[in-house]
Amino acid sequence: MRKFLAVVKHEYKKVVLKWSFIVSTLLLPIILAFSTIVPALIFSIKGEPTRITIVDQSGKIAPRLKENLSAERMSARVEEIAKDSLTNLDASQQEQMKRSAEQFSTPFVFTDYNFAEKSLEQIRRELGEKITAKELEAYLIIPNNLDAVDAKYEFRSRKAGDFGGERNLRDALNEAVRSERLAGANISEVQLKNLSRNVDFDAKSLDEKGDEKDSDSVYIASLIIGLMIYILLQIYGQMIMSAVVEEKETRIAEILFSSAKPFELMMGKLVGVGLAGLTQLAIWIISALVLVGIGIAQMSAAGMSISIPNISPLMVVYFFIFFLLGFFIYASIFALIGSMVTTVQEGGQFAILPIILLIVGFYFSLAVMRDANSSLSFWVSIAPFFAPITMPVRILGETPPFWQIALSIFVNAVTIAGLVWLAARVYRVGMLMYGKRATIPEVWKWIRQS
Amino acid sequence: MSENNTTLKVENVSKQYGDFTAVENLSFNVRAGRVFGFLGPNGAGKTTTIRMIVGITFPDEGTIELFGERISNETQNRIGYLPEERGLYKKMKVQDQLRYFAALKNVSQTEADRRIDFWLERMKLSEWKKKKTMDLSKGMSQKIQFIATVLHNPDLLILDEPFSGLDPVNVEFLIEVVAELKAQHKTIIFSTHLMETAERLCDDIILINKSRKVIGGTLREVKASFGKNLIALRAFGGESVLEDKSLVTRIIEHVDEKEIELNEHADAQTLLKRLIENGAIISKFEQIEPSLNDIFIEKITETNA
Numbered sequence: 001m002r003k004f005l006a007v008v009k010h011e012y013k014k015v016v017l018k019w020s021f022i023v024s025t026l027l028l029p030i031i032l033a034f035s036t037i038v039p040a041l042i043f044s045i046k047g048e049p050t051r052i053t054i055v056d057q058s059g060k061i062a063p064r065l066k067e068n069l070s071a072e073r074m075s076a077r078v079e080e081i082a083k084d085s086l087t088n089l090d091a092s093q094q095e096q097m098k099r100s101a102e103q104f105s106t107p108f109v110f111t112d113y114n115f116a117e118k119s120l121e122q123i124r125r126e127l128g129e130k131i132t133a134k135e136l137e138a139y140l141i142i143p144n145n146l147d148a149v150d151a152k153y154e155f156r157s158r159k160a161g162d163f164g165g166e167r168n169l170r171d172a173l174n175e176a177v178r179s180e181r182l183a184g185a186n187i188s189e190v191q192l193k194n195l196s197r198n199v200d201f202d203a204k205s206l207d208e209k210g211d212e213k214d215s216d217s218v219y220i221a222s223l224i225i226g227l228m229i230y231i232l233l234q235i236y237g238q239m240i241m242s243a244v245v246e247e248k249e250t251r252i253a254e255i256l257f258s259s260a261k262p263f264e265l266m267m268g269k270l271v272g273v274g275l276a277g278l279t280q281l282a283i284w285i286i287s288a289l290v291l292v293g294i295g296i297a298q299m300s301a302a303g304m305s306i307s308i309p310n311i312s313p314l315m316v317v318y319f320f321i322f323f324l325l326g327f328f329i330y331a332s333i334f335a336l337i338g339s340m341v342t343t344v345q346e347g348g349q350f351a352i353l354p355i356i357l358l359i360v361g362f363y364f365s366l367a368v369m370r371d372a373n374s375s376l377s378f379w380v381s382i383a384p385f386f387a388p389i390t391m392p393v394r395i396l397g398e399t400p401p402f403w404q405i406a407l408s409i410f411v412n413a414v415t416i417a418g419l420v421w422l423a424a425r426v427y428r429v430g431m432l433m434y435g436k437r438a439t440i441p442e443v444w445k446w447i448r449q450s
Numbered sequence: 451m452s453e454n455n456t457t458l459k460v461e462n463v464s465k466q467y468g469d470f471t472a473v474e475n476l477s478f479n480v481r482a483g484r485v486f487g488f489l490g491p492n493g494a495g496k497t498t499t500i501r502m503i504v505g506i507t508f509p510d511e512g513t514i515e516l517f518g519e520r521i522s523n524e525t526q527n528r529i530g531y532l533p534e535e536r537g538l539y540k541k542m543k544v545q546d547q548l549r550y551f552a553a554l555k556n557v558s559q560t561e562a563d564r565r566i567d568f569w570l571e572r573m574k575l576s577e578w579k580k581k582k583t584m585d586l587s588k589g590m591s592q593k594i595q596f597i598a599t600v601l602h603n604p605d606l607l608i609l610d611e612p613f614s615g616l617d618p619v620n621v622e623f624l625i626e627v628v629a630e631l632k633a634q635h636k637t638i639i640f641s642t643h644l645m646e647t648a649e650r651l652c653d654d655i656i657l658i659n660k661s662r663k664v665i666g667g668t669l670r671e672v673k674a675s676f677g678k679n680l681i682a683l684r685a686f687g688g689e690s691v692l693e694d695k696s697l698v699t700r701i702i703e704h705v706d707e708k709e710i711e712l713n714e715h716a717d718a719q720t721l722l723k724r725l726i727e728n729g730a731i732i733s734k735f736e737q738i739e740p741s742l743n744d745i746f747i748e749k750i751t752e753t754n755a
Contacts, residue, residue, distance in 0.1 A: 006553030014542070250537035255598065258504035258531045259554035261523060428506070 003260045007268025015239060015276035025280045029287030050137045050165055053113040055123055057144040061176050068172035069108050111136060131158055146177060225392050226365040230358050233326050236277045237334035237354060241347050243269060244338030262428040266420060270331050277327065318405065319392045325412040326388025330354050332419040339430035361389035372397035382408045384415035457482045457606055457637040463512035465498055472498040474661045480639060485632055487652030488641040491750055495661040496641050497534065500608055504531045527556050530604035534611045536595050538583040544594055545579045548601060555602035569597040588615050607631065608639045613647065645743040657746065659753045676745050679712035680738045688730025697721055707734060
């Protein structure tokens with residue numbers, strides 16, 4: 001037992017103390033934090049208010065526009081935009097940037113200016129001078145005839161990059177003009193809003209008890225979990241393979257085998273690297289939870305409700321079990337490959353086999369997501385190699401009866417026992433053969449002989 | 451040879467790899483507190499035999515007993531094995547590496563740390579304790595590997611070509627350390643094809659070739675059994691005595707001396723007496739033993755034929 005623990009500790013430290021591990025473990029939360037918190041921080045630093053002069057030649061628009069740009073109306077608008085960006089996740093990056101800029105744009109302060117009896121040219125010149133003298137940031141000239149085909153609304157501003165403010169102004173202006181036109185047609189703003197409202201499409205799926213649940217969040221959570229398992233298994237599988245090849249290349253294998261049982265060495269390696277993987281996963285999950293928590297707190301402070309997929313603690317336990325099953329299955333396949341080849345590059349060619357299994361499993365999980373109760377979903381969530389990816393997705397979609405989960409765990413545990421037994425055998429014999437890659441008949445002979 | 455005096459007992463051991471016979475019906479004993487030379491050309495079956503002793507592979511037939519027990523994971527802890535093909539983790543620090551090897555031999559960490567300090571000091575490598583192995587020279591790595599072999603204070607040391615890659619100063623140094631360990635009543639199996647070193651160090655030897663034992667016993671016995679009566683002679687006169695076929699069977703002329711093979715019924719004393727009586731002036735008269743190298747070459751050529 002002491003030897004086994006020594007191997008576990010050695011393998012764990014070897015992975016965790018590597019620079020690449022430390023960097024990749026910390027990088028993800030940092031990137032996450034940057035992409036969520038930093039923009040919010042920067043835009044929340046309110047700039048100086050924009051001093052603007054409105055030259056309303058028609059005399060009908062300015063009061064409405066000023067009202068639309070008032071502080072209360074602006075914050076109501078910000079809230080609406082925030083809600084909108086949550087439901088509309090597939091908006092482009094640029095669009096999202098613009099929206100967040102809009103949320104945090106600076107307020108307007110109106111400066112009076114007497115334009116009576118002055119020509120358009122004179123107005124432009126005088127206001128231009130005020131801007132140069134820094135008495136003013138922007139001016140807006142509203143034409144006399146609002147509905148003329150060539151009616152132009154001139155907006156000139158010193159703040160070239162304040163597209164948020166510009167957009168706010170444009171929207172407020174549009175609204176004000178539209179209200180004016182509606183008033184002309186005897187339709188009130190409220191009436192229009194009521195007539196053009198979208199229907200409220202409430203899509204929810206039902207679970208086995210007939211209770212409602214949110215199908216969107218299940219879909220996203222399944223995708224994330226399936227992808228996460230797939231990526232982690234691939235990374236850590238390859239890590240095990242190179243660890244095995246390294247011992248062979250550096251000729252340490254002979255010392256190891258003269259000190260401990262191959263099974264202890266193999267199992268210790270799998271457990272050690274597995275623990276390193278869990279460490280990384282734990283750091284990622286905790287930091288993601290913290291960031292999501294901050295986000296939720298911010299949004300509920302803004303008076304919004306968000307739905308999180310309904311994940312029970314039992315589900316978390318299941319995910320954990322299936323993650324471990326998957327890890328041991330794929331890690332032992334990678335270890336098996338590592339013991340058969342002589343260099344990491346050579347191993348890379350064979351690593352395609354477990355990766356194909358993983359990809360197939362991932363696609364099966366998409367099928368399971370579509371219909372968690374089909375007979376295909378049943379079989380692939382029991383089958384070795386695929387169950388570790390498909391079963392968690394199935395549990396999330398619709399938790400199957402306990403006996404199916406137990407059967408799946410049993411089948412995969414037996415597969416692991418077989419694979420580790422096989423890998424330990426090939427490991428010992430294969431590790432002592434230097435210089436040439438083993439052929440399949442040779443490997444078969446090793447298994448029978450040792 | 452009494453039972454409790456025997457460290458290792460190899461009896462009728464055979465090992466096959468497919469159609470290839472690596473070791474065939476091999477038997478020998480290694481006595482406690484002695485240096486045992488395990489000699490033979492490349493591919494003779496030395497490494498296979500050693501791997502069976504350290505429990506990496508197991509014999510198809512025959513038995514191996516160490517300290518009166520069958521080979522097991524328990525006996526592994528009492529062996530220090532320095533393989534011919536040996537390495538270290540490149541990116542690990544010397545100290546961490548040695549700690550790991552010690553832990554694999556069931557040594558507690560505090561005890562391991564104490565011994566690591568002792569041995570690094572002894573090998574004059576203390577300042578390298580926190581360095582990574584890839585920064586070490588080849589000779590230094592060899593010494594670290596030697597420390598890994600003795601760290602758990604094993605009763606049996608198996609050294610497979612321990613001096614390869616070492617400069618003469620370090621070879622002498624390691625020989626000194628091996629002598630110290632022998633003085634502590636450790637048993638040492640020493641595998642090599644450097645006959646000069648084997649001749650200097652070994653009390654007992656076994657020579658194997660083509661997976662079989664060729665000769666074995668104490669170094670004295672082996673040499674005596676091989677005993678050709680050879681004499682190196684530098685003398686002026688006495689030619690008539692050397693022509694006597696009842697005394698001398700063969701003369702090999704060297705530049706300034708003769709190598710004389712005595713008739714098996716004659717002895718050196720009679721030859722010396724006859725030469726003096728004949729008025730020969732003798733500046734050198736030395737009975738020469740066959741070197742281990744001669745025995746090795748002759749026996750190997752003989753069994754290969």
